[in-house]
Each structure stands twice: as C-alpha cells, then as structure tokens.
Amino acid sequence: MEIVVFFQKIIITDMINKFNFKLLSKDKNARLGKLETAHGDIDTPIFMPVGTAASVKAMHLRDVKASGAQIILANTYHLMLRPGQENIKKMGGVRKFMGWNKPLLTDSGGFQIMSLGKLRKIQNDGVTFKSHLDGTKYFLSPEISTDIQNSLDATITMQLDECIPFPASYEESERAMKLSLEWAIKSREAFQNRTGYGQFGIIQGSIFPDLREESSKKLTELNFEGYAIGGLAVGEGQEFMFETLDNTTKFMLENKPRYLMGVGKPDDLVGAIKRGVDMFDCVLPTRSGRTGQAFTSKGQVNIKNSRHSLDTRPLDIGCNCETCRNYSRAYLHHLFKAQEILGLMLLSLHNIHFYLNLMKNIRESIKNSDFDKFEKTFLENYYSGDIDII
Amino acid sequence: MEIVVFFQKIIITDMINKFNFKLLSKDKNARLGKLETAHGDIDTPIFMPVGTAASVKAMHLRDVKASGAQIILANTYHLMLRPGQENIKKMGGVRKFMGWNKPLLTDSGGFQIMSLGKLRKIQNDGVTFKSHLDGTKYFLSPEISTDIQNSLDATITMQLDECIPFPASYEESERAMKLSLEWAIKSREAFQNRTGYGQFGIIQGSIFPDLREESSKKLTELNFEGYAIGGLAVGEGQEFMFETLDNTTKFMLENKPRYLMGVGKPDDLVGAIKRGVDMFDCVLPTRSGRTGQAFTSKGQVNIKNSRHSLDTRPLDIGCNCETCRNYSRAYLHHLFKAQEILGLMLLSLHNIHFYLNLMKNIRESIKNSDFDKFEKTFLENYYSGDIDII
Numbered sequence: 001m002e003i004v005v006f007f008q009k010i011i012i013t014d015m016i017n018k019f020n021f022k023l024l025s026k027d028k029n030a031r032l033g034k035l036e037t038a039h040g041d042i043d044t045p046i047f048m049p050v051g052t053a054a055s056v057k058a059m060h061l062r063d064v065k066a067s068g069a070q071i072i073l074a075n076t077y078h079l080m081l082r083p084g085q086e087n088i089k090k091m092g093g094v095r096k097f098m099g100w101n102k103p104l105l106t107d108s109g110g111f112q113i114m115s116l117g118k119l120r121k122i123q124n125d126g127v128t129f130k131s132h133l134d135g136t137k138y139f140l141s142p143e144i145s146t147d148i149q150n151s152l153d154a155t156i157t158m159q160l161d162e163c164i165p166f167p168a169s170y171e172e173s174e175r176a177m178k179l180s181l182e183w184a185i186k187s188r189e190a191f192q193n194r195t196g197y198g199q200f201g202i203i204q205g206s207i208f209p210d211l212r213e214e215s216s217k218k219l220t221e222l223n224f225e226g227y228a229i230g231g232l233a234v235g236e237g238q239e240f241m242f243e244t245l246d247n248t249t250k251f252m253l254e255n256k257p258r259y260l261m262g263v264g265k266p267d268d269l270v271g272a273i274k275r276g277v278d279m280f281d282c283v284l285p286t287r288s289g290r291t292g293q294a295f296t297s298k299g300q301v302n303i304k305n306s307r308h309s310l311d312t313r314p315l316d317i318g319c320n321c322e323t324c325r326n327y328s329r330a331y332l333h334h335l336f337k338a339q340e341i342l343g344l345m346l347l348s349l350h351n352i353h354f355y356l357n358l359m360k361n362i363r364e365s366i367k368n369s370d371f372d373k374f375e376k377t378f379l380e381n382y383y384s385g386d387i388d389i390i
Numbered sequence: 391m392e393i394v395v396f397f398q399k400i401i402i403t404d405m406i407n408k409f410n411f412k413l414l415s416k417d418k419n420a421r422l423g424k425l426e427t428a429h430g431d432i433d434t435p436i437f438m439p440v441g442t443a444a445s446v447k448a449m450h451l452r453d454v455k456a457s458g459a460q461i462i463l464a465n466t467y468h469l470m471l472r473p474g475q476e477n478i479k480k481m482g483g484v485r486k487f488m489g490w491n492k493p494l495l496t497d498s499g500g501f502q503i504m505s506l507g508k509l510r511k512i513q514n515d516g517v518t519f520k521s522h523l524d525g526t527k528y529f530l531s532p533e534i535s536t537d538i539q540n541s542l543d544a545t546i547t548m549q550l551d552e553c554i555p556f557p558a559s560y561e562e563s564e565r566a567m568k569l570s571l572e573w574a575i576k577s578r579e580a581f582q583n584r585t586g587y588g589q590f591g592i593i594q595g596s597i598f599p600d601l602r603e604e605s606s607k608k609l610t611e612l613n614f615e616g617y618a619i620g621g622l623a624v625g626e627g628q629e630f631m632f633e634t635l636d637n638t639t640k641f642m643l644e645n646k647p648r649y650l651m652g653v654g655k656p657d658d659l660v661g662a663i664k665r666g667v668d669m670f671d672c673v674l675p676t677r678s679g680r681t682g683q684a685f686t687s688k689g690q691v692n693i694k695n696s697r698h699s700l701d702t703r704p705l706d707i708g709c710n711c712e713t714c715r716n717y718s719r720a721y722l723h724h725l726f727k728a729q730e731i732l733g734l735m736l737l738s739l740h741n742i743h744f745y746l747n748l749m750k751n752i753r754e755s756i757k758n759s760d761f762d763k764f765e766k767t768f769l770e771n772y773y774s775g776d777i778d779i780i
Contacts, residue, residue: 053728054721060450060735061716083699083724090700091720099716309473310480326451326489330481334444334473341448341731 019198019225021257025367029249029276032366035226035257038196039095039103039155042070044257044278045362047269047355048105050286053078054088054098057286058341058348061099063322067349068356071103071155073281076148077112080138081131085151093153105281106154108145108187108202111230111262114163122162124179142186146199150192158228159187161202166235173206177215180204180230188222198225200259206231207240209247216251226257229277233263242271249276266295266358267382270375273362285355289348292336296354297378301329301386303347308333311390321353322346409588409615411647415757419639419666422756425616425647427545428586429485429493432460434647434668435752437659437745438495440676443468444478444488447676448731448738451489453712457739458746461493461545463671466538467502470528471521475541483543495671496544498535498577498592501620501652504553512552514569532576536589540582548618549577551592556625563596567605570594570620578612588615590649596621597630599637606641616647619667623652632661639666656685656748657772660765663752675745679738682726686744687768691719691776693737698723701780711743712736 020036033044049056049064052075056064064072074094079085091097095104113120113129120129126141142160149157161180164172184201191199201219205211219227229248232241245260252258259279260272269280285295292304296316301308303315314324315332323332323346335343358378365374410426423434439446439454442465446454454462464484469475481487485494503510503519510519516531532550539547551570554562574591581589591614595601609617619638622631635650642648649669650662659670675685682694686706691698693705704714705722713722713736725733748768755764 053724053730055725055728055730055732058731058735060712060732062712078728082728083720087700087720091702091718097718097721097724099721310477312481322450322452328481328487330473330477331444331487331489334487338443338445338468338472340443340445341734342445342450344731345448345450345735 017196019196021226021255023254025369027366027369027371028274030273030362030366030371031258031276031278032363033257033278035278036196037103037155037198038194039101040070042103043363045269045273045359045366046070046279047359048073048279048281049352049355050075050281050283051098051100052283053082054094056348056352058290058344059286059352063349064100064352065102067321067353068360069102069352071105071279072100073105073107074152074154075112076106076109076145076152079106079152080109080140080148081133081136085148089151093151095153095155103155104153105156106149106152106158107261108149108158108160109140110145110160111163113140122179124182126160142183143190146187146190155197156226157191157197157199159184159199159201159224161204161230163204163231163234164206166206166231166240168206170208170211173204173208173211176231177204177206177211181215181218184219184222184224188224200224200226200228200257202228202230202261203248203252204231205248207236207244209244212244212248213251216248220251220253224256226259226279227252228259228261230261232260233268233282238268238271241268242275245272245275245277252276266355267379269355269358270362270378274371274375285351286348289351290344292343292347294332294347294354295351296386297381298384298386299382303329303332303343304336306333307389313387313390315350316354317387319350319354319357321350321357323350323353407586409586411616411645413644415759417756417759417761418664420663420752420756420761421648421666421668422753423647423668425668426586427493427588428584429491429545430460432493433753435659435663435749435756436460436669437749438463438669438671439742439745440465440671440673441488441490442673443472444484446738446742448680448734449676449742453739454490454742455492457711457743458750459492459742461495462490463495463497464542464544465502466496466499466535466542469496469542470499470530470538471523471526475538479541483541485543485545493545494543495546496539496542496548497651498539498548498550499530500535500550501553503530512569514572516550532573533580536577536580545587546616547581547587547589549574549589549591549614551594551620553594553621553624554596556596556621556630558596560598560601563594563598563601566621567594567596567601571605571608574609574612574614578614590614590616590618590647592618592620592651593638593642594621595638597626597634599634602634602638603641606638610641610643614646616649616669617642618649618651620651622650623654623658623672628658628661631658632665635662635665635667642666656745657769659745659748660752660768664761664765675741676738679741680734682733682737684722684737684744685741686776687771688774688776689772693719693722693733694726696723697779703777703780705740706744707777709740709744709747711740711747713740713743
C-alpha cells in the first residue's frame with residue numbers, strides 16, 4: 001500500500017511539470033483556473049506585470065513578488081535589440097538573467113514592430129523593420145520570433161501576428177487576420193516544445209464577429225496550449241471591446257487559458273473576466289505610476305494635484321501595500337513635486353499591488369460564486385470618485 | 391536591593407534620552423564612540439546617507455535602514471523651498487513626514503546658498519538669495535536657519551556658516567571664518583534645545599592652520615553639542631584635506647562628536663577617521679549610483695563599461711547587499727544601457743550598503759585596536775583595481 005502511494009506521488013510530481021490548464025470553477029462566464037507550468041503554477045484570473053526590458057520598471061523584483069505576481073511579461077522586440085538574443089541565451093534566458101524564478105511570458109515582438117509605422121514593412125513571410133534605437137535593419141518572421149523566444153526561455157511563447165489599429169476596414173481586418181493565421185501555422189511549426197512550456201495562438205479580426213469566429217475556430221485546430229485575444233485596446237473603447245469579447249470567447253475552448261493582450265484599466269479587467277478571460281498584461285499600472293497616477297478602490301488619483309499636499313492619509317485606506325502602510329499622500333505629492341525617483345517607485349509599487357490584489361479578490365469571488373456582487377460593489381466604489389479633502 | 395536596581399533603570403533610561411557622546415575607545419587618533427540622542431543611539435564612526443528633499447534618492451527607506459544607516463541628513467535649503475517650513479512643520483517634521491524613525495541631521499542651508507553664485511548676496515546679518523526653482527527671493531540668517539531646522543524637527547541642527555571655495559586668500563578665509571563665528575553665536579542663541587536634541591558649530595578657516603585653530607577654540611567656548619569641520623572637500627584635494635584635519639582635530643574637544651561635512655570617497659573616510667573624525671555625509675554613493683558608478687572593495691567600477699556585458703559575477707564578491715546577492719554585473723550593465731530605473735536603484739542600494747559596511751568594519755577594527763592593519767589592507771585592496779575579465 002505504501003509503495004502504491006509512493007508511485008502515485010511520483011506520477012503527480014511529473015504531472016505538475018507539464019503545461020496544463022485546470023478550469024476549477026465557473027460563475028456564469030467568469031472562470032477560476034490554475035495554469036501549471038515548468039516554472040510554477042498560476043492562479044487565474046491573473047494580471048501579468050510588464051517587464052519590458054527584463055525589469056518591471058522602477059520596481060525591485062522582491063516587491064513584484066510580494067505584490068502577488070505569479071507571472072510577468074517581457075518584450076521580445078526590446079530584448080532582441082538590447083542585450084540581444086545571443087547575450088540573453090548565454091545568460092540562461094530572461095528569467096535567470098533578471099532573477100525571476102516564476103513563469104514568464106514573452107510577446108512575439110509583433111505589436112511593437114507594428115507601431116513603428118514608417119520604420120517597418122510587412123510582407124507575407126515576415127516584417128522588416130529598423131531599430132528605434134540606432135536604425136539597424138532587422139527581419140522578424142514567425143520562425144525567427146519563435147526561435148528568439150526559445151532563446152529567451154519563455155515559459156509561454158506567443159505566435160507572431162499582425163495587430164492592426166482601430167478603426168480598420170473589413171477588408172483590411174480580414175487580410176491581417178488571415179496573415180496572422182498563416183503566421184500561426186509557421187510559429188507553431190517552429191515551436192520547440194519542452195515539458196511545462198507552452199505556446200499561445202492569437203485571435204485577430206478587429207471588431208467583426210465573423211472574422212473573430214473564423215480566427216478562433218481555425219486557431220483551435222492548431223492545438224495551441226493557450227489562446228490570446230489580440231487587436232483590442234487599440235482605441236475601440238470599452239463597449240466595442242466587451243462586445244468583441246462576447247463574440248470571441250464563445251468560440252474558444254473551455255479547457256485552454258484565455259489571454260486578453262494589453263488590457264487594461266481595472267474596470268476593463270473586471271468586465272473581461274466576466275466575459276471569460278483568464279489572463280491580462282498592461283503597462284498601465286507601472287507607466288501611470290511613473291506619471292503620478294495611482295489606482296485606488298475609489299478610482300484614479302493624480303497625486304500631483306495640490307489637494308493632496310497636506311493630506312496625511314494613505315493613497316487607499318484599505319490597501320495593504322508598502323506604500324499605503326508607510327506613506328501619506330502629502331509625502332507622495334512632495335516626492336512628485338520634487339521629482340524624486342522614490343515617488344515613481346512608491347506609486348508603481350502601489351499600482352502593481354492594486355492590480356494583483358484585485359485579481360486575488362476576483363478569484364475569491366468566483367470561488368464563492370459571488371462574482372456579480374463583487375463586480376457591482378467594486379464598480380460602484382471605483383466610479384464614486386476620490387475621498388473628500390479633509 | 392531589587393528596588394534600587396529598578397530605580398537605577400529609570401535613571402539610565404532617562405540618561406539615554408539626553409544628547410550625549412561617549413568616547414568608548416581610541417586606537418591612536420581613531421575613535422570609537424556612541425552618540426545618544428532623542429531618536430536613538432548612533433555608533434561612530436558613522437556615515438550619514440543624504441536625503442536631500444526628504445528622500446535618499448532612488449532608495450526605499452527600508453533599504454536605507456537595512457544598509458545599517460543610523461542617521462540620515464536632509465537639506466534645509468531644498469526643504470525650505472519645497473514643501474516649505476510651514477508644511478513640514480504641519481506634517482510633524484522631516485522624520486515623521488518621510489517615515490524615518492531614527493536620528494536626522496539637517497544642514498543650515500548655507501552650503502547650497504553659497505553655491506548659488508550670482509543668485510545670492512552675503513551681508514553680516516545673513517544671506518539674500520533667489521530660489522533656483524522659481525527665482526523667489528528669500529533671506530536666510532542664523533536665526534531663521536535655526537528656526538527652520540527646529541520646524542524640521544532635526545535631531546542635530548547645524549549653525550549657519552559661510553563656506554568659501556578653494557583656493558581662497560588668507561584674508562578672504564579669515565573674513566569668512568570670523569563671520570561664521572558671529573553666526574555661530576547667533577545660531578546658538580536661537581537654538582531651542584530639547585532633551586536629546588543637539589546643535590553643532592562649524593569650524594572654518596580654509597587650509598590655514600592658525601585660522602582653523604582660532605575657529606576651533608572660539609567655537610569650543612560656545613559649548614555646542616558637537617563640532618563640524620566645514621570648508622573641506624571643495625577642491626583642495628586629499629593631501630590638503632588630511633593636513634587640515636591634522637591641524638584641526640588636535641584643537642577639538644575629545645568628548646564631543648566631530649563631523650567632517652560633505653566627505654567623501656571611501657579612502658577619504660578612512661584617512662579622516664584615522665585623524666579623529668566621527669561622522670560623515672556625502673552625496674557620492676547615491677549620485678554615483680545614479681550614473682553607473684559602483685564602489686567596491688577593489689575600487690570604483692563603471693558598470694556601463696562593455697567589459698561587464700557578459701559577466702555573471704556580482705559587483706563585489708564579498709558584499710552581502712541585496713544587489714550583490716541577487717544580480718550579475720551583466721544584468722546591471724544591461725539595466726544602465728536600457729536606461730532602466732532599476733539600475734539606479736540597485737547601484738544606489740549597493741553603494742550605500744558599501745559605505746555603511748565600511749563604517750561597521752572600521753568600528754570593529756578600532757574596537758580591536760587593529761585600525762592600522764585594517765587601513766593598510768583596505769587601501770591595498772581598494773587601490774588594486776577591479777577584478778580581471780573572465
């Protein structure tokens with residue numbers, strides 16, 4: 001009997017190392033899940049802090065960890081330019097390079113390249129572009145992007161896709177969606193699967209339901225380890241985004257993780273989770289933090305506003321982050337006025353904590369089949385506006 | 391018997407709250423001491439990290455604490471301009487404002503104002519100057535500076551003095567030294583002493599031994615709680631600085647703390663401690679950290695140099711700081727190349743740790759009557775140059 005248990009344990013251990021998504025429970029369309037990877041488990045819904053150049057900007061890694069982050073994102077485009085594929089490979093990948101021992105997702109480089117405008121040219125086999133740093137010419141194809149992400153040792157690799165701006169015509173949206181499908185096939189073929197690693201396909205099709213449906217269904221056939229919804233948060237607004245999510249998630253597999261790329265504000269995340277999304281990334285909490293914008297349970301706060309100059313209260317009274325536990329609004333206001341780096345550090349820390357804490361509370365609410373009530377309370381509070389001046 | 395012990399304890403507790411310097415031991419001229427203040431004890435020799443505008447730049451306060459810092463410095467000039475005397479007073483002083491619960495020293499504002507050049511005018515009763523921020527006119531006198539520092543709730547208040555550049559003529563040096571003496575008297579009269587708080591007089595006289603002697607002796611009569619040596623590290627070089635220290639410390643009281651203002655590099659500190667100095671402040675570790683310069687046991691390292699780009703070793707193999715325990719030179723190099731704020735954060739943290747750890751090791755060596763050997767080993771190592779490329 002004991003021997004049997006022993007063998008079972010070995011089998012279980014082996015299972016954990018595989019890349020695997022478990023849908024634990026649902027509350028209407030909101031999903032509670034666990035994504036198992038080579039580098040640890042991820043509780044979903046989850047927000048992934050963005051570590052563009054192998055650093056979550058203005059944050060010590062221990063604070064990223066302490067915030068409850070379970071996976072972070074790094075940008076292939078930035079890392080391929082600097083320090084470069086070969087250097088990162090020699091350093092053992094991004095995770096080892098930056099000292100992050102949990103899962104890491106890398107984008108394909110496509111999104112940044114698309115936004116280079118005149119500096120890039122799209123062909124069927126890939127994109128030629130000039131580095132924004134020194135004008136050096138590069139070529140990125142589905143195969144090359146996948147190979148670079150392999151060198152970066154990404155736990156989750158993204159296919160190369162073409163992300164178009166909003167608004168876009170039906171024809172342009174269809175063309176880009178079909179090119180993205182071709183690139184999905186090539187990316188999938190180039191992917192060197194290792195135990196516990198995964199690759200996500202990216203659904204495109206702008207705001208057109210039939211294009212989203214076609215993209216979802218064809219990608220499903222490629223049997224990716226997960227699926228992303230791309231081409232949103234590009235200016236279409238929350239209403240179109242939610243509508244498109246409704247028209248997309250219904251065609252996505254239940255047993256694969258769903259990742260909404262580049263989204264968004266706290267209320268965007270709540271609405272997307274309601275529509276069945278599991279994973280998010282966005283530069284907003286760190287970028288906003290660096291410009292003096294804080295996210296609180298009562299909406300956004302511009303700490304540079306003079307109303308805070310003598311306010312001894314924390315940013316968010318209910319927040320348990322290091323910033324809120326130790327510093328007043330008056331002090332944070334002063335740091336921004338005096339252009340002290342510590343200001344950026346403390347607001348970035350708070351914002352990342354706010355996002356991860358939101359995810360934690362949402363997971364709890366789904367577990368308790370209480371998501372609707374959570375959403376209602378959260379949004380009422382979030383839209384109610386900042387606390388009054390004392 | 392037990393009752394006696396109990397009462398003794400009460401008396402001892404009361405004693406600790408008084409501002410008091412204990413000279414614990416000497417190794418030739420090097421001194422080991424303990425400075426007791428209202429906000430805690432300070433082991434000397436000690437280095438005080440500079441928190442110009444109520445923030446040690448690019449550092450979380452918990453890291454300043456973890457580095458072994460026991461007292462920090464804040465700049466009256468910067469704080470009187472922003473957020474201003476009244477605002478800081480309302481916030482309960484600088485320590486409460488920034489969340490620092492240990493001792494704090496404020497300078498008098500004089501040094502920054504002297505360096506404003508054309509923007510300031512010195513008269514016998516004080517200095518008129520224009521803010522470097524918006525040109526607003528201010529007047530700073532010994533009385534006003536002392537009053538502001540009282541509002542800042544500084545554990546240690548500095549007298550207002552006139553610090554002249556190097557080189558300066560004998561006549562100019564004598565004039566400024568005598569004006570500083572007059573201001574010392576006025577500063578002393580304006581000082582509102584509270585239990586555990588202290589005020590330091592500042593010895594001037596450029597590199598002229600008789601002026602330093604006169605300044606030291608006359609200031610002694612004013613019975614300050616401590617004495618600073620000002621007007622050094624203004625371009626005179628290490629040799630002149632050491633010579634002037636030799637010609638100054640011999641006229642200073644043994645039972646009062648001695649503070650060398652604005653100094654310096656690690657080897658400057660070692661040489662000054664050898665000559666009987668107890669306290670230091672300098673922007674060097676944080677300012678250098680922000681430009682990619684690291685202090686290590688083998689001298690200064692410019693992390694931006696390409697020789698570090700693939701070096702998996704820490705900045706300083708023997709260093710126990712968070713930066714050295716977790717990050718490679720290659721990663722730090724990358725962060726500076728990519729202009730990531732985390733680079734400044736990690737190097738500032740390392741440098742402050744290096745300075746405080748140096749102080750700790752020096753205190754240990756004085757305690758063991760081993761300072762000469764420590765100095766020899768430290769300097770040999772420090773001047774030997776960085777580790778070879780692998």
